[in-house]
Amino acid sequence: MIENIPKKIKHDRRLLARVISQIENDTEEGRNELEKLFSFTGNAHIIGITGPSGAGKSTLVDKLVKELIQNNKENKKKIAVVAVDPTSPFTGGAILGDRIRMQSIALNPNIFVRSMASRGALGGIAHATQAVALTLDAAGFDYIVIETVGAGQSEIEIAGLSHTVIVVKAPGMGDDVQAAKAGILEIADILVVNKADKPGTDAAVMALKLMIEMGYPAQKTNDQTWVPPILQTTALHGEGIDQVAEQVLKHQELSQINGGWQTRSQTQIQYFLKYLLEKEQRKHWHQFQQDKSSRRVFDQVYARSLSPYQAIKQLLKQ
Ligand SMILES: Nc1nc2c(ncn2[C@@H]2O[C@H](COP(=O)(O)OP(=O)(O)OP(=O)(O)O)[C@@H](O)[C@H]2O)c(=O)[nH]1
Numbered sequence: 494m495i496e497n498i499p500k501k502i503k504h505d506r507r508l509l510a511r512v513i514s515q516i517e518n519d520t521e522e523g524r525n526e527l528e529k530l531f532s533f534t535g536n537a538h539i540i541g542i543t544g545p546s547g548a549g550k551s552t553l554v555d556k557l558v559k560e561l562i563q564n565n566k567e568n569k570k571k572i573a574v575v576a577v578d579p580t581s582p583f584t585g586g587a588i589l590g591d592r593i594r595m596q597s598i599a600l601n602p603n604i605f606v607r608s609m610a611s612r613g614a615l616g617g618i619a620h621a622t623q624a625v626a627l628t629l630d631a632a633g634f635d636y637i638v639i640e641t642v643g644a645g646q647s648e649i650e651i652a653g654l655s656h657t658v659i660v661v662k663a664p665g666m667g668d669d670v671q672a673a674k675a676g677i678l679e680i681a682d683i684l685v686v687n688k689a690d691k692p693g694t695d696a697a698v699m700a701l702k703l704m705i706e707m708g709y710p711a712q713k714t715n716d717q718t719w720v721p722p723i724l725q726t727t728a729l730h731g732e733g734i735d736q737v738a739e740q741v742l743k744h745q746e747l748s749q750i751n752g753g754w755q756t757r758s759q760t761q762i763q764y765f766l767k768y769l770l771e772k773e774q775r776k777h778w779h780q781f782q783q784d785k786s787s788r789r790v791f792d793q794v795y796a797r798s799l800s801p802y803q804a805i806k807q808l809l810k811q
Pocket residue numbers: 544545546547548549550551552553587594642687688689690691726727728729730
């Protein structure tokens with residue numbers, strides 16, 4: 494048992510890395526540690542970055558983090574990056590790739606980069622990511638950038654884990670507007686068309702603009718309504734990154750004024766609680782399956798003498 498973890502992980506990176514692993518793997522030690530850290534969380538601004546594979550998210554993160562650090566020379570902001578990798582932990586290839594693409598930030602003492610393999614654990618990826626983010630929050634990081642591949646579920650989940658969501662697209666990646674529409678409007682705070690050096694950029698920007706205009710009719714917006722800006726970047730050459738950083742700071746500022754920030758922080762907590770509750774329920778389920786009296790209830794349902802609704806009521810009573 495490590496004494497005074499909250500203080501120590503602020504200064505000891507190896508300890509921080511170890512604690513993160515325990516918390517990520519949801520070990521008993523990890524849960525104990527998070528228990529101690531929890532009251533020190535709630536300060537970090539969490540930035541989620543999602544979008545199709547290969548859109549340039551990691552390249553953009555690398556440049557964005559540098560920009561945010563440079564923006565804040567005087568008061569030395571600390572930034573952590575969590576790259577959630579969808580590939581198997583056994584290949585390791587893509588994780589290494591992320592490390593290389595984020596090379597220029599990995600050596601800065603105010604920046605901490607962490608890759609997570611997403612293992613396909615039952616609903617656990619989002620939870621593990623969130624637990625890691627809480628640890629970094631307690632360790633005093635001002636910004637936590639979470640990169641995840643935008644594939645179905647994880648795209649929705651990232652919104653529940655972040656204060657600012659950046660959706661990255663690249664021109665000519667074949668994701669038609671219809672498909673892009675699903676979910677994007679609900680989750681994107683900032684839209685980025687990366688690889689603006691490639692043909693098709695204008696068309697991609699136009700398509701997104703139309704979508705935003707339909708979603709946010711001008712007459713309904715007011716000073717406190719955030720309308721997602723559409724930015725163009727060539728992350729590879731660091732072009733347009735200053736605007737992304739500027740919009741992130743603007744969004745952070747506005748959401749702190751209009752209450753959006755606090756609402757999202759509460760949503761994040763709700764996600765965490767929901768996961769824990771569901772986990773408890775899964776435990777119940779395993780117990781039911783082993784328990785004799787539960788099996789009698791099952792038998793009645795097999796025989797159609799009891800409805801599933803009644804059965805659950807009885808099981809919960811036991
Ligand atoms: N032409 C061009 N290529 C870029 C740009 N940004 C990134 N790339 C390249 O696109 C490829 C994918 O970039 P990544 O940053 O790994 O993309 P990603 O979205 O993180 O990919 P995954 O993590 O695998 O989903 C790399 O070869 C980058 O060098 C850009 O602005 N222009």
